[in-house]
Amino acid sequence: MDPIAQLLPGVPLVESPLFPTLVDRVGWSDQEREIARQLHERGYAVIDFPDDQLDARIARIKATLAPRFGLPAHGEADPQVVSELADARVQDAWKFDEDVKALAINAQVLDLLTRLWGRQAHAFQTLNFPVGTQQHLHSDSVHFSSQPERFMCGVWVAMEDLHPDSGILEYLPGSHRWPILSNAMVGRRAEANRALPSAQTPYEPVWRAMVDQSGIAKETFLARKGQALIWAANLLHGGGPRSDRSHTRWSQVTHYYFDDCLYYTPAFSEEVLGKLELRQLRDIATGEALQNSYMGEAVARPALRNTARKRTVWSRIKATHKKITNAL
DSSP: OOTTTTGOOSSOOGGGHHHHHHHHTTTOHHHHHHHHHHHHHEEEEEOOOOOOOOHHHHHHHHHHOOOOOOOOSSOOHHHHHHHTTTOOOOEEETTOOOHHHHHTHHHHHHHEEEEEEEEEHHHHHEEEEEOOOOOOOOOOOGTTTTSSOEEEEEEEEEESSSTTSOEEEEEEETTTGSSOOHHHHTTHHHHHHTSSSTTTTGHHHHHHHHHHHHHHEEEOOOTTTEEEEEEEOOEEEEEEOOOTOOOOOOOEEEEEESOOEEEEOOOGGGGGBBOBBOOOOOOOTOOOOEOETTTTOOOOOOEEEEEEEEEHHHHHHHHHHHHHHOOO
C-alpha cells in the first residue's frame, strides 16, 4: 500500500481527507481516477454497466420477476396495474435468479470498487424494483454500516430508459461528507426503533433539517438503460415522485461491504454502550458467510441471552476481564 494511504487504513481511499495526495499515487487508471474524484467530491459516480450480455439478462430478469407483481412476463404491462404498485420490490433475488446474481458479482464492478475503496468488495444484498420507490431522502448508513465507518456502497442499475415522471433517483451531492447519524445523536434508544414500520423514520426530520440548512439543491438521475450509479455509504438519496404512475422503473440495487470490518445495523445499535447489532451475511459470489472482523481478528455475532436480549461484544469483553482479574 502507498505510504500515504497507510496513514489512514481505516478510511476508504475515495473518502480519505488525504485524497488530493492519494489520487495520483495509488495506481488508478485515468477512468478510475475520474470516478474516484466524483465519489470523493459528490458522493456518487455514473458508469456504463460493464456487461456485454446486459440486455439479455435484463429481459430474463423481468420475465422472471414481473409475475410477482401481477405484470406480464413479456409484452407491455397494463398501465392500471402498474399504477397500483406501491413499495414493490424483491429482496435477494440472487438466491434464485442467476442473472440477478451475475449483475451483483460482475467481476469488473467488484474490481473497480475494490480498487476505489482500498479493500476487497463483497456483494451481500440485491433489491429489484419494477417501479419507483418514492423513498424519503436517506442515508444507507443507518441501515448498513461498518466499523471502521464508510466501508459500504451501493450500485443502482437502470433496466430501462427512465421516464422523467416515473419516480427517478434523487440525491444530494456532497452529503456523504456529513456526520453519520446514530441513535445517540438523535436521542433514541435502539429498542424503540424496532417497533417502527421503518427504522429510518426517527432520522428523517434531522435529514430534512440538514438539507434545508445546507442550501444544496437535489439532483436527479434520468438514466438510460444500462447506466449505473455508484454511491457512497452516507450519501442522501431517494426516489422522486411518481408523477405518472403508469410508468415502470425497472432497476436493480446491489449493496456491497468490504473486507475486515464489523457489519452492523446502527438503527438497532447503541455504539457508546458497545451494543452492536452485528449482521450475519453471505457473500453473494461464494455463498459463504461474510466474516465480521476487526483488524484481522474474527468477531462472532453475540448469542441470544434469555429471550430477545443479546449478549454484546462489550459484555463478553467485560466477562473475560472479570475472569482474568479473579484469577490474579
